[in-house]
Amino acid sequence: MIEIRERFEVPASPDAVWDVLSDPDAVVGCVPGAKIDKVADDGTIDASVLVKFGPTRVTFRVQAKLDLDEAARRGTISAQGKDTIGGTRMRSTAQFGVTPGPGGSGSAVAIDGNVEVSGRLASLIEGGASLVVKRMSGEFAERLAARCAVEQR
Amino acid sequence: MKVSDALANAFVKEGVTTVFGLMGNGNMYWWHALEQNHDVAIYETRHEGTALTMAEGWARASGQVGVCAVTQGPGLTQLATSLTVASRAKVPIVVFAGETALSDHDSVQKYDQQKFVDATEAGFVPIWKASEAEDAVRTAFYRARVESRPIVLNAPMDVQAENYEGDVDEYEPSMTLLPGYQRVLPDPDRLADAVALITESKKPVIVVGQGAQKAGAGDAVIKLADRIGALLATTLPMKGWLGDHEYHVGVSGLYATKTAIDLFAESDVVIGVGASLNHYTIEHGYIFPNARYVQIDLQPSIVMGSGKRADHYLRGDARLTVEAIDQQLESKGVTSSGFRTAEVRGMLAEYDPDPREFPIDPGTVDPRQAASILDERLSSEVGVIHGTGHCSGITAFFMRKPRDLTWAINTFGCIGQAVPTAIGAAVARPGKAMAVVDGDAGTIMHASELDTAARLGVKLLIAVFNDEALGAEYQKFVSKKMAVGSSAIPTPDLGAVARAFGCRGKQCTTLDEVKAGVDEFMAGDGPMLLDIRVSRSVVSVPYSRLWFGEDV
Numbered sequence: 140m141i142e143i144r145e146r147f148e149v150p151a152s153p154d155a156v157w158d159v160l161s162d163p164d165a166v167v168g169c170v171p172g173a174k175i176d177k178v179a180d181d182g183t184i185d186a187s188v189l190v191k192f193g194p195t196r197v198t199f200r201v202q203a204k205l206d207l208d209e210a211a212r213r214g215t216i217s218a219q220g221k222d223t224i225g226g227t228r229m230r231s232t233a234q235f236g237v238t239p240g241p242g243g244s245g246s247a248v249a250i251d252g253n254v255e256v257s258g259r260l261a262s263l264i265e266g267g268a269s270l271v272v273k274r275m276s277g278e279f280a281e282r283l284a285a286r287c288a289v290e291q292r
Numbered sequence: 293m294k295v296s297d298a299l300a301n302a303f304v305k306e307g308v309t310t311v312f313g314l315m316g317n318g319n320m321y322w323w324h325a326l327e328q329n330h331d332v333a334i335y336e337t338r339h340e341g342t343a344l345t346m347a348e349g350w351a352r353a354s355g356q357v358g359v360c361a362v363t364q365g366p367g368l369t370q371l372a373t374s375l376t377v378a379s380r381a382k383v384p385i386v387v388f389a390g391e392t393a394l395s396d397h398d399s400v401q402k403y404d405q406q407k408f409v410d411a412t413e414a415g416f417v418p419i420w421k422a423s424e425a426e427d428a429v430r431t432a433f434y435r436a437r438v439e440s441r442p443i444v445l446n447a448p449m450d451v452q453a454e455n456y457e458g459d460v461d462e463y464e465p466s467m468t469l470l471p472g473y474q475r476v477l478p479d480p481d482r483l484a485d486a487v488a489l490i491t492e493s494k495k496p497v498i499v500v501g502q503g504a505q506k507a508g509a510g511d512a513v514i515k516l517a518d519r520i521g522a523l524l525a526t527t528l529p530m531k532g533w534l535g536d537h538e539y540h541v542g543v544s545g546l547y548a549t550k551t552a553i554d555l556f557a558e559s560d561v562v563i564g565v566g567a568s569l570n571h572y573t574i575e576h577g578y579i580f581p582n583a584r585y586v587q588i589d590l591q592p593s594i595v596m597g598s599g600k601r602a603d604h605y606l607r608g609d610a611r612l613t614v615e616a617i618d619q620q621l622e623s624k625g626v627t628s629s630g631f632r633t634a635e636v637r638g639m640l641a642e643y644d645p646d647p648r649e650f651p652i653d654p655g656t657v658d659p660r661q662a663a664s665i666l667d668e669r670l671s672s673e674v675g676v677i678h679g680t681g682h683c684s685g686i687t688a689f690f691m692r693k694p695r696d697l698t699w700a701i702n703t704f705g706c707i708g709q710a711v712p713t714a715i716g717a718a719v720a721r722p723g724k725a726m727a728v729v730d731g732d733a734g735t736i737m738h739a740s741e742l743d744t745a746a747r748l749g750v751k752l753l754i755a756v757f758n759d760e761a762l763g764a765e766y767q768k769f770v771s772k773k774m775a776v777g778s779s780a781i782p783t784p785d786l787g788a789v790a791r792a793f794g795c796r797g798k799q800c801t802t803l804d805e806v807k808a809g810v811d812e813f814m815a816g817d818g819p820m821l822l823d824i825r826v827s828r829s830v831v832s833v834p835y836s837r838l839w840f841g842e843d844v
Binding site: 191192193194195196197198223224225226227259260262264266267268269270271274 | 550553554557571575576577578579581598599768771772836837838839840841842843844
């Protein structure tokens with residue numbers, strides 16, 4: 140089980156940041172290597188994610204679901220999938236929330252979650268997987284922050 | 293004549309010329325009898341396990357059945373790891389093992405030897421009575437050859453001491469029972485299916501394993517590869533084989549270069565020749581994400597490391613099958629440039645095994661540069677054996693010269709095997725220099741065999757990549773941000789240790805000292821150890837991938 144914990148601030152209002160975070164296209168667009176194939180009527184998202192474990196590239200077909208609490212500006216994204224070669228599964232859950240930034244301006248975003256990789260790939264990537272996830276979640280936070288800042292303008 | 297004499301006679305009749313062993317109660321009379329025959333050289337070692345490993349290295353290098361001799365009980369149990377290694381490596385060896393007298397139930401060395409041998413995955417041939425002695429030796433050698441694995445010949449002391457009644461001059465060796473290797477061709481329909489797949493593919497990679505070399509398939513593989521524009525790659529144990537071909541990309545698997553991995557991702561067909569294509573070689577299938585598979589091997593069927601079978605599995609002799617594929621392609625007029633482009637040639641020529649920069653700790657050298665110096669200064673006639681551990685991930689990437697002999701020792705994943713393997717191989721190749729590169733922990737584990745190397749006078753360079761640590765564990769602790777202390781063990785000057793045992797020895801803390809040391813080894817005779825102090829700051833490419841998730 141690999142933990143995800145990201146904290147970052149965005150120079151945009153909580154409402155503007157929430158607009159981005161509650162939009163599946165925008166969120167998935169910020170995940171490195173991810174693209175949406177289909178969004179079903181019930182909100183289930185079919186996506187593919189290309190992950191680079193060292194030089195090995197693995198594409199996961201993922202089903203994700205976004206649960207939103209509009210009033211509290213909090214949400215949960217849960218995803219599970221398996222890779223296209225067929226030997227590895229992943230499962231991930233993450234909670235995110237937007238609050239007014241410290242000092243009264245901008246917003247603060249908190250993301251907490253975990254990722255589980257099981258199957259054949261697990262032995263191949265050994266300890267490196269946690270660093271890969273850490274790098275990806277860091278990049279996700281950066282992209283999200285940049286996107287929110289753009290939306291603000 | 294005693295049974296022990298008859299047993300020794302049978303070993304000689306089996307063509308045995310070289311034995312590695314450690315003497316004890318259970319083998320000393322057999323040993324004494326064998327020693328009377330001046331065509332047999334018996335090399336005494338300082339540990340039973342290393343005797344077995346030397347016999348393994350000797351057998352692999354000579355292509356003959358290796359012989360190891362141990363005494364009863366504790367003499368046998370010292371073989372636990374090395375016998376398991378040899379079983380997994382499928383090397384034919386006969387182990388002469390004494391046993392306490394069948395009638396003696398109170399001996400302190402009494403032990404259920406068969407149970408132990410079973411656990412090492414080796415075969416077991418017991419001698420229950422005197423009249424069976426010669427048959428048992430013949431059976432042991434027959435099974436070692438046919439099953440291609442170690443067989444323990446179990447000889448109780450009281451049986452050895454009995455009189456032997458047979459006519460030992462009439463002993464018929466096991467070779468007379470063997471019909472000889474039969475080269476078989478695969479089913480013609482399966483062959484046609486495989487040819488059809490290869491014909492419609494555009495980016496082939498041929499991965500060769502030990503079976504390809506055993507079958508002498510090298511030339512046939514190159515001819516096929518040139519016809520269809522294939523890249524050539526090897527399994528890790530076959531590292532360096534066919535290495536002077538310009539489209540050879542090295543090892544497939546975790547030890548693959550980044551360039552090779554990028555090219556493998558484009559491949560649409562992988563042809564495995566005498567290779568099991570296990571999960572190490574094909575990284576569970578992930579290293580060839582877009583490929584279908586043709587696999588040639590002698591087993592009835594194989595499940596590859598991806599958990600699947602090859603699209604077309606051809607059961608047959610590697611050489612004959614590759615030749616048959618090539619002939620069918622030729623008759624259909626199939627040729628393809630495949631991967632053979634100026635761009636790919638450029639990628640392979642410009643490849644830098646590891647362009648990263650690391651700060652180098654004072655008093656140490658960059659192990660990558662030390663490995664390059666070894667590779668450059670040891671001519672291609674010098675066989676090189678890579679050990680197991682963090683340092684092997686560095687030497688495997690930076691020692692790429694095609695050589696008469698290149699072995700990567702990784703069976704059973706244990707340290708300590710490389711030096712005794714190299715001593716055995718050196719004995720099998722008289723007049724030819726050998727080098728072994730291993731870590732400090734692996735070398736020190738059997739440092740007592742420096743005495744054996746000195747006594748035997750083998751021209752063996754023992755290049756120790758000394759990071760004063762259990763390097764693999766050290767790097768894992770670093771990646772997990774844990775305290776490294778318990779994995780870092782200071783070592784004495786191993787050059788001085790080697791000199792004390794009668795070898796030549798030097799400690800190297802600069803690259804110039806490494807150069808001078810290698811040159812001194814080549815210029816002189818006998819074994820020499822270089823204690824090359826290497827910087828722990830340099831993380832090998834495989835470990836950077838595995839433990840740090842780096843795209844290198």
